[in-house]
Amino acid sequence: MYGWTGKILEISLNDKSYQEKNLSKSYYLKYLGGRGLGVRLFLEQADPEVQTLAAENPVIFAAGPLTGTVIPSSGRLAVISKSPQTGTIFDSNAGGFWGAELKKAGYDGVVIQGELDQLSRLEIDSDGVRFIEATELKNNKAGLTWDYLNKTIPEYRHIYIGPAGENLVRFSSITVGKSRNFGRGGLGSILGSKNIKAISIKGDKEVRIYNQEQALKIRDKAADWLEENPVTSNSMNRYGTSILLNLINEAGVLPTRNFQETQFASADKISGESLESKTVSSKSSCYNCPIICSRKLKTSDGQDKSSPEYESLGLLGANLGIDDLDKVNELNHLCNQLGLDTISTSSVIAAYIEMAEKSLIDADISFGDGKKIEDLINMIGSREGIGNELAEGAKEFAISKGHPELAMQVKGLDLPAFDPRGMKGQALGYMTSNRGACHIRANMMNLEIFADQEKIDRYSEEGKAALLIEQQDFNAILDSLIVCKFTMLALAAGFYQEMLESVTGENFDGKFFEIGSRIWNLERMINVKAGFNRGDDYLPERFSSQGGSGPSKDSLVDQDKLLDEYYDLRGWSRSGRPGEKIIANLNLREIAHKIELDIQ
Numbered sequence: 001m002y003g004w005t006g007k008i009l010e011i012s013l014n015d016k017s018y019q020e021k022n023l024s025k026s027y028y029l030k031y032l033g034g035r036g037l038g039v040r041l042f043l044e045q046a047d048p049e050v051q052t053l054a055a056e057n058p059v060i061f062a063a064g065p066l067t068g069t070v071i072p073s074s075g076r077l078a079v080i081s082k083s084p085q086t087g088t089i090f091d092s093n094a095g096g097f098w099g100a101e102l103k104k105a106g107y108d109g110v111v112i113q114g115e116l117d118q119l120s121r122l123e124i125d126s127d128g129v130r131f132i133e134a135t136e137l138k139n140n141k142a143g144l145t146w147d148y149l150n151k152t153i154p155e156y157r158h159i160y161i162g163p164a165g166e167n168l169v170r171f172s173s174i175t176v177g178k179s180r181n182f183g184r185g186g187l188g189s190i191l192g193s194k195n196i197k198a199i200s201i202k203g204d205k206e207v208r209i210y211n212q213e214q215a216l217k218i219r220d221k222a223a224d225w226l227e228e229n230p231v232t233s234n235s236m237n238r239y240g241t242s243i244l245l246n247l248i249n250e251a252g253v254l255p256t257r258n259f260q261e262t263q264f265a266s267a268d269k270i271s272g273e274s275l276e277s278k279t280v281s282s283k284s285s286c287y288n289c290p291i292i293c294s295r296k297l298k299t300s301d302g303q304d305k306s307s308p309e310y311e312s313l314g315l316l317g318a319n320l321g322i323d324d325l326d327k328v329n330e331l332n333h334l335c336n337q338l339g340l341d342t343i344s345t346s347s348v349i350a351a352y353i354e355m356a357e358k359s360l361i362d363a364d365i366s367f368g369d370g371k372k373i374e375d376l377i378n379m380i381g382s383r384e385g386i387g388n389e390l391a392e393g394a395k396e397f398a399i400s401k402g403h404p405e406l407a408m409q410v411k412g413l414d415l416p417a418f419d420p421r422g423m424k425g426q427a428l429g430y431m432t433s434n435r436g437a438c439h440i441r442a443n444m445m446n447l448e449i450f451a452d453q454e455k456i457d458r459y460s461e462e463g464k465a466a467l468l469i470e471q472q473d474f475n476a477i478l479d480s481l482i483v484c485k486f487t488m489l490a491l492a493a494g495f496y497q498e499m500l501e502s503v504t505g506e507n508f509d510g511k512f513f514e515i516g517s518r519i520w521n522l523e524r525m526i527n528v529k530a531g532f533n534r535g536d537d538y539l540p541e542r543f544s545s546q547g548g549s550g551p552s553k554d555s556l557v558d559q560d561k562l563l564d565e566y567y568d569l570r571g572w573s574r575s576g577r578p579g580e581k582i583i584a585n586l587n588l589r590e591i592a593h594k595i596e597l598d599i600q
Helices: 025-031 034-045 098-104 142-152 187-193 212-228 230-238 240-250 272-276 310-316 325-338 342-357 370-382 394-400 424-432 464-481 485-489 493-504 512-529 559-570 580-585 589-594
Strands: 007-012 017-022 059-062 077-082 089-094 109-113 120-125 128-133 157-160 174-176 180-182 196-201 279-281 295-297
Touching (some): 025 512, 034 059, 034 464, 034 512, 089 174, 089 512, 098 196, 142 157, 142 174, 240 272, 240 310, 272 310, 310 325, 325 342, 342 370, 342 394, 464 512, 464 559, 493 512, 512 580, 580 589
Parallel strands (some): 120 196
Antiparallel strands (some): 059 109, 077 089, 120 128, 157 174, 174 180
């Protein structure tokens, strides 16, 4: 095969064994790689009802057919498991170089099951897999772990967890390289439960390409388009995603004080424009990526600190009522060092503060109190004091206090920094995302905020289901190729098929876009088997009963209207179960039988 290696590496931690396994071409033609392949492999390893922190719950790292090739922005890697935060099938993807190195090591994926009896790290190379005791790294923050690994085995690429992952915080992250992260879903706690501190990999093979000449032409054409686009060539390099903050605030969709408001009066103080003077370009990119979107903070103490992206600025800033940019930068760095998802960290603390301000709990803290918020973050990472309760996540914490309505989440995953009252398509995206509230499963911002409002009314529910489904299915393909989604700003959808065919030599005419629908429906089937239904597809009541601020002050979300149209177009029942016809059309009947799914 070309593009794919045709092999995965299976690692059993219980007896410290490993083996290579060949995969048939049908796996790749149906699911491509990355997210799609990982979700399919999950079903080979575990039952959808497996307990999330059990040894039997596998963690899977998967590359795509474009990973490690000449195609621009193709350095991303997916990690797949059942999430400790949501209980859903879950994948997260990140940039860097680990994915390309995995392909160079000769594998499309690594599947890890079981658990070790002490904290360890793994080394993978042409000599096999080594299991190395790593108790000296216990509770090391990200920076210390990176320094140790980079000094000890500098020729390898590394992924690792921080103290939060070791302490099984339900929204702990996995760091990739020096500063990239698998942020969402708490998959860092999966590694922590298996006593894995780090996984390092080194490859020495070439990724085979079917038509090198054609692939190089496509690379050059893509590079030209990325260079001609003002966002991918200038704005992303100059500001990163932080440039969005003022724009989103003006649109009236910036979450403020636990989504009680949708505009922040001090937004300009924490905006991308204000941040620019405090940052410099990192001058480094992910594997083979011309965009170079990452920036780092200028520091006086010599520490290397990543500049916060939009989500972290908005949620550690406006959503916590903090307008001190230096404090937001500190909180972002602290989360990165502990290994905490900034979105979920903000969410659980915002719920805690709202309860405190409304005297629903006995706590002395208010929005904007940066020092106390910093203390809470440290307590979450170590699971000390109230941090032990907050480490369970906003949903579980709010339920435990008798106020589930104050957790801004869907399926346990906290809402990103786009308030759904001013973006009805994004609202439906949060509701129906298979991994919980997520904006990158189908980011409707370009259509609802930046497109012609006379053509697409962002406050209307009408027609949003069809637009969203198209985005969801296409994003499932991108997550499986895998390429960076920033490339969507400059490249047309059909161009990705050309990329795939030049690398693999396979013809995907009439089948390319179907793959996204297959992956989406397979994920839904797994979740349904795990017990999810329509009742799990709702936003908190706040978004249907309380208006926002500014342009969104009178806007409410009609959730049932959105769901009914969506389910009908998906070919699902009104309870949210994929129907027999769509399962058959997508060639998923055998899997439905395997997991004993009741087909309606």
